[in-house]
Amino acid sequence: MKLIFLGTNGWYCTKTGNTVCAAIVAKDRLIVLDAGDGFEKVPELAEKEKKKKIDVFLSHLHLDHAGGLHALPKFEKTHRVRIFAAWEYMKDLEYLLDHPFTANLKQLKACVELLPLKCGLNRLPYALHALPLVHADPCLGFRFELEGKVIAYCTDTGPCGNIPELGKEADALITECSLPPRTKPLRHWPHLSPEIAARLAREARAKLLILDHFDANNYREMGERKIAERVARGIFAKTIAAKDGLVLSV
Numbered sequence: 001m002k003l004i005f006l007g008t009n010g011w012y013c014t015k016t017g018n019t020v021c022a023a024i025v026a027k028d029r030l031i032v033l034d035a036g037d038g039f040e041k042v043p044e045l046a047e048k049e050k051k052k053k054i055d056v057f058l059s060h061l062h063l064d065h066a067g068g069l070h071a072l073p074k075f076e077k078t079h080r081v082r083i084f085a086a087w088e089y090m091k092d093l094e095y096l097l098d099h100p101f102t103a104n105l106k107q108l109k110a111c112v113e114l115l116p117l118k119c120g121l122n123r124l125p126y127a128l129h130a131l132p133l134v135h136a137d138p139c140l141g142f143r144f145e146l147e148g149k150v151i152a153y154c155t156d157t158g159p160c161g162n163i164p165e166l167g168k169e170a171d172a173l174i175t176e177c178s179l180p181p182r183t184k185p186l187r188h189w190p191h192l193s194p195e196i197a198a199r200l201a202r203e204a205r206a207k208l209l210i211l212d213h214f215d216a217n218n219y220r221e222m223g224e225r226k227i228a229e230r231v232a233r234g235i236f237a238k239t240i241a242a243k244d245g246l247v248l249s250v
C-alpha cells in the first residue's frame with residue numbers, strides 16, 4: 001500500500017510546500033487525509049492510479065485542512081467523492097461548499113457527497129476509528145485498518161492519550177510537527193514538537209513515525225525539517241520528515 005504526501009505545510013503555503021493533504025492508495029480507492037491546498041493534486045492522482053472512489057476525511061475545518069476543497073470542480077464525471085467530517089461541522093461545510101464561496105456541489109462534474117462521521121455506522125469497506133484530539137477547535141484523529149495495514153493520522157493537536165491509542169502498533173503513524181525542537185506547546189495553541197511526537201510514537205509502539213504539518217512560520221527552510229527529523233530519531237529511530245511529493249510503501 002502506498003502513502004503519498006501532497007501537501008505538508010501547516011497554516012499556509014510557502015516554497016517548502018502546500019498545506020496538508022495526504023493519500024492512502026488502496027486497492028479500490030483513494031483515502032484522502034485532509035484537504036489543504038495539496039488537495040488540488042488529488043484528481044490527477046486518482047486518474048494516474050485509476051481510482052474512481054475517493055474518500056476524504058477532514059480532521060477539522062481550519063482552512064489549511066479544508067481550503068483545498070475549492071479544487072472539487074477538477075474531479076471528473078467518473079469520480080465519486082465522499083467527504084467525511086464530524087457531525088458538528090456538517091452545516092459549516094455545506095455553507096462553505098456553496099455560493100458565494102465556490103460552486104454548489106450539484107454544479108460539479110463529479111458526484112460529491114458530504115457525510116457525517118459515525119464510527120462503525122458509515123458502512124465503510126475498511127475499519128475506521130476516530131477520536132477527539134486537543135486543539136483550538138474540535139479536531140479528530142483517525143485510525144484506518146485495511147489490507148492488513150494500520151495507518152493513523154493525528155494532526156493539529158497537543159499531546160494527548162488518544163494519539164498513542166489511535167497509533168497503537170500502527171504500520172505508519174502520521175503526526176503533526178508544528179513546533180520546532182525544544183519548544184513546549186502553549187496551553188491556548190496546543191501542537192507537537194518533534195520530541196513530543198517521537199515520544200508518543202514510542203509509547204504507541206508504532207512501526208514508523210511520519211512528521212507532517214510543519215507550521216510555515218516555524219519551518220521556513222527544508223533543512224529545518226531535517227533537523228526536526230534528526231531530533232525525533234534520537235528518541236524514535238524510525239522517523240521520517242514528510243515533504244510534498246513523498247511516496248512511501250507501507
Ligand SMILES: [Zn+2]
Nearest residue numbers: 010011064156
Ligand atoms: Zn493545521
Ligand SMILES: [Zn+2]
Nearest residue numbers: 060062135156
Ligand atoms: Zn487547526
